[in-house]
Amino acid sequence: MRKTKWIFFFYLAVVGLFIVGVAFSLSFTPARDPYTLYTEHPGTIRTLDPAEAADQPAALILGELYECLYNYKYGVTPYELFPELAADMPVYSDGGRVMTIRLRKGIRFYDPEHKVFPSGVGPAITAKDVIYSFKRVCDANLSGVNYSTVFEDRIVGIEDWWNYTKTLPDSKLDWDRPVKGFQILDDHTIRLVMPQPNPQMIYNLAASWTSIVSRDAVNYWKQDFRLHPVATGAYYLKENLPDQRIVMEANPIYRGRPDVDGDADVPESQRLPHIKRMEYDYFTETLPPWILFTQGLFDAAVIPKESFNEAIQLQSGQLSEDLVKKGVILIKSPLPITEYIGFNMQDPILGKNLPLRQAMSMAFDRESYIKNFWNGRGLPAIGPIPPGFPTYDPKQVNPYTQFNLVAAREKMKQAEKINGGPIPPLHILMRDSDTLERQVAENLALQMNQIGLNVQPEYRDFARWNEMVDNRQTQLFDAGWVADYPDEQDFFQLFYGKNAPAMGVNSAAYVNPAFDKLYDRAAVLQGGPQRRRLYLQMGKIVMNDCPWLLVFYPTSYALHYDWLSGLRSMDYGYALRQYLSLDVALRRKRLEGR
Amino acid sequence: MSAAPEHAGISQPPPPVPPRSIGREAWRRLLGNRLSLMSLIIVAIYVAVGLFSFTPYVAARIDQPYSADKTYAPPSFWRTLDNGSKTIAPERWFGLDFEGRSVFWRLLYGTRLALLIMVCTCAISISIGAVLGLFAGYFGGWVDDLITWLYSTVSSIPWLLLVIAMAYVIQNMQTLNAGTTQSRIAQFFGGSSTVILALGLTDWVGLCRLIRGEVIKLRDLDFVVAARALGLRQPRILFRHVLPNTFHIILITFSLSSVAYIQAETILAFLGLGITSKPSWGRMIDDSKLELLRGVWWELTAATVAILILSLALNVLGDAMRDALDPKLHGVK
């Protein structure tokens, strides 16, 4: 009896302690620093090593920490590059095959942990660091996720280096081994030699994958370099709690503005970054961050699709009054994205049946689709090139993206003739199985039913989707392309015949010699009226051949509170947060008013 | 139902397990208890509603918007007509969801999927479990070893983990070149086949173990020995004489695990696995998670209550059946 009683009392005490602890812990809300920017971050960060990172969540963080040779001017459209670590724009020679780039002087690495460089301040960036960073991108030991994106086939002699890295582990590599295409002219000048003129190379030098890293830091941290960035950017990594949050603070030796030399004197009023500390929380579910935003605990947010009606008035497309009263501001901006449904041109039914593809394209009601599934957040697609590119023209008319059931049925008759009978059921491969994808697929099936086609959706995980599309094992597939740089070439490579074999980016496996000829001509041209003409011609060919059922160009709807200013929507570029500023008094006032 | 008593009559002692009378006795006890009678009625109502929702009448109403602005409306009994008069509107009883669709009709349709999931999953898991348990218990030897190994392996992996893995694999494995017949079947199942297979293929272990134990006891009983002595063929002995004597275990398993399947479906839907193309209760709960913010509580509530009442009834019924059919199984979960 006595023993049992003690067990019972002990239990009561434990529960009591728990309750007291919970009550006590309620006051332990993580401290909110009035000068910190709070927001959410989508997805976990696998690595912060520029050479290894190939995903968007990592790129967003990398961009704040590291710097590249070039970057995009903040808030300027059409997009323009400026020299960031480079001193000026590259000088082209040998008909565009050779790029000579001068570097800024006196820009030093900062080591927040004072381990690689005991004082925290490292040496200034030299040509050697730049070439070293580029060679790392082409190191097979580092998984080389970015090799084919950036340098493969684009630098003379790079294959030799790549094959060489395959033979040895990282620690045994001779990093000074010469690569013909990567030349060091002097401490502050490098030269890139390309097998053929490549006007898009400069965009690669402005992508976070080619950020400049410190060789000392890599040697010091080795495998762990991915978690200990030593860089030159406006922020440094203060804290990285995997799957929880990432905290960045202003780099104390940052030169104040990205476009000045390391020893330039920037007046205090112009010094960036304005916000000295940023805290990002990771979220995979969409509900919690949205609640936190509406509670004012996050300064900026994207609207989950399901909460859209709550935030935006459907008729006017304006913010709901409730949010306006709280001081929320809406930024709408077109995204450089084309959403499409690909036709696998290797499929025996679809590939050789142009009228069928055209009929399907005409039978798809884009307006109602955008209204019903995207709350009107987007524009109906006309061609492969979305808004924001010079050759995009909203007034252009593509007969095959006009919703026209009569013409579509006409085309279907031709299509059946070509097919030698009725079209069998077609399958569309969807990228995911969430609510939205399901609704979209069911809607498409309904629309195609109107011209007598039976389209059956298949849902796959993104991994499986990738595998099937890359191996051309599909008929129709739901897809989208996000531009990597502001040049139409990025879209046209998706139709280039040489990219059509399995694994190539031409997922539709579209081959048209006439298109390829134009593409080859345009690929070596720097911008100008001649290239523009070629791009327009190429666009026309794609519109007519319909290797894609063009769907729409999405628009981004981002929200932020009015105490945060300086926010511009940028599709490319990085290191964007340094331009923001925080009105601390206004934030306090608004949050106290709740 | 079983020929056991006749054969048992040939051998000397009377049959120890007369299944028919125990069944009748159980029925009597079930109907005698007010609570279990009520549960039985509730389950019967669910089945009736589920059968009703197989009609095109319901199917036509699940995707149709019932409000002009295609958005939410709280539950209401009436609908106001254009001329200002009111009329009874069943589609609005449980409110409208974010696309103005009727929660009421979707809930009814969900009953159909729930019924399909319960019955088909049980059919799969029970047939696997019963057959394997029967073989293991009856034949013994290496067959027993093999089957014991199989179920020990499967039962060592936490169930939910296994179900998730299965659902993930099945969802990604379905072939792309599905013919029309297959798609017609898919239409019938409303996309619930992934859930059914994932649950059915993983949840046969408990039953297998129980039946194996029971059969080991049965196989040396006189009526089985007698049947063997009479030279009856093995399959006949197994399925006509031994299996019917394990029916009470199967019945109890059916009522208790079908509850678990409905619950598992909601979890799978939440994790984005085993997605149904038509509204299931799990999908309705998952869909409603973002709507809660706007104070849209009715979709979650409707689906939750639907599951709650059915689970409650089946739980009570399962318990009552266990008490009535097999007092020895008391306390076994």
Added chain:
Amino acid sequence: MWAYIVRRLLLSIPILIGIVILTFLLFDVVAPDPAIVYAGKFKSVEQLQAIRHQLGTDVPKWRQFVNILTFHFAPSFRYQESVWSLLARKAPISLAIQIPAFFIELGLQLVLALFVASRRGTILDYGVTLIAVLGMSVPIISLYLGAQWIFGGWLRWFPVAGWSPGFFYALHFAALPIIVSVIGGVGGGVRFYRTIVLEEINADYVRTARAKGVPAREVLFTHVFGNVLIPVLTNTIVVLPLLFTGSLVLEQLFQIPGFGALLVESIHAQDQPVVMFIVYITSLIYLVMLIFTDILYTLVDPRVTLK
């Protein structure tokens, strides 16, 4: 006794092999090539090979198989981190929720079960049992979603979701998940233990004790409670070491970076080494605990002998 333990351990080897075969079948043979997932938008044959080499998927299948059996797990694809360090990082977070939830739940179940059983047949008994069955019948997702919305979003008593290191900070975020998981789990146990207690109460020794004039409460708390502890112990000891795996749904919904959330994400991200590791380790622990339970039986109940 030792012979028994050794025999049981040896018998679990084929089961372990079976588990690895099963997970291999599920996650390696029919799964897509993980290299494609990690390759990004632009893929080339060269690059895919390099990724396969780095992930270790170019190693022959039988080698991978043996590696798992012998505890040489490949590092996680997604984190590029050893699975053991992932375990060390994530298990404490899951435990911070699971341990308090487990013990509060267990205590509550026992107290309620004893209490209800001692008043068998009264309104109280029916009421509590009904509530317990109700608790079992509520879909767990609805319960969690509802609690998150009501207490986090609407009343704002608890944070909506998230996690923070530091004892009280962690408790701040853990409180609501702990409470809802207790509410969600308590029902089934109450009902289960109630039947056990009832069986004990009807046992002969209780009647004898009562006949000898021992007060009802003392019988309940000394004799009955002591005997009820045996099934409780064997029931809970198996799951106790598996608490570190956390709750899949709870951690996903409340954004707790624990082991359960890791598993769900790893399945979706084709992170095969993590999935295999979790399946293998949990199954192994489960098997060992089963043996341990049997031994424990002999310790608490001298009538049982092991052969």
